[in-house]
Amino acid sequence: MSAQTTVITPLTTPFTPDGELDLVAARELFRFTADTTGQLMIAGTTGEFPALDRKERRQLTELALEVGGPDAAMAHVGAPDAHTAVALTRDAVSAGATRLAALTPYYLPAEADELRDYFRRVRQAAGDAELYAYLFPERSGITVTPELFAQLAGECDLAGVKLSGSPSTEVAAYRAVLPAEFTVYSGNDALLTTVLDEGGAGVISGCSGALPEPFLELAAAKLAGAGADELATLQERVDRVVALLGPSPGRIKHALRVRGLPAGSSRMTVGAPEATTAAEIEKLVADLVG
16 A cells, blocks of 8 residues: 555545445445555545435445555545534544544534634544544635634644645645644645645645546656656646546546446436547546556
């Protein structure tokens, strides 16, 4: 299993044609990621977490821990409310998770004091586990500025953050107001080298669920101090993947099927790529991995 932590993979969730959670398929997908990036984020946005119930989220977390171990798995425990997030946190910790991510509460607006209460309660339930905040204003409806987040991080003993949506391009701004030991990830698949240059730890890349190779190659080259020409060539491969896969769960699942992996169906409004795009994805997979 890879020991790298620069590329974390938020996995898709496979469902049977009638909408049931497919744990057999999930085991194979989790093994593929454990053997490639070695870093599994469970029940995130790419994993259609709003469509998963509490039992299913625990099952997926248990499976990820079984396949990859606690150093490989990050369980997403975010919810619209602190009560549910605390229950999900307790489930994950009791299953053995040592790294957790929690999206801000969502749908209804939340003031600074309400965000503090939410993260404090999740932090208390997390025990010794590391807790990462997950900021995605376009999906949650909650915007957390770098300055407010720095206060929350200190007051709620957060270990890191995943910046998605518009904050994903603002790593430098968040990094500037946070302690050196605080871990900052971007959810923007294409910005790996920029994130590292700005002091971030790497990317949480949905596209790496189907095509991890270009991201791992670029990360390794960047960390090894490769020259500009080599990095540009590797970046072109990453850009090609991101342009085609989105990251869109439907397109990622199509790429997984092309690779011979059991992507399964979806519960949420995740459409399959239209014929032209599907053909382009098939060519991409053939070009990059054969």
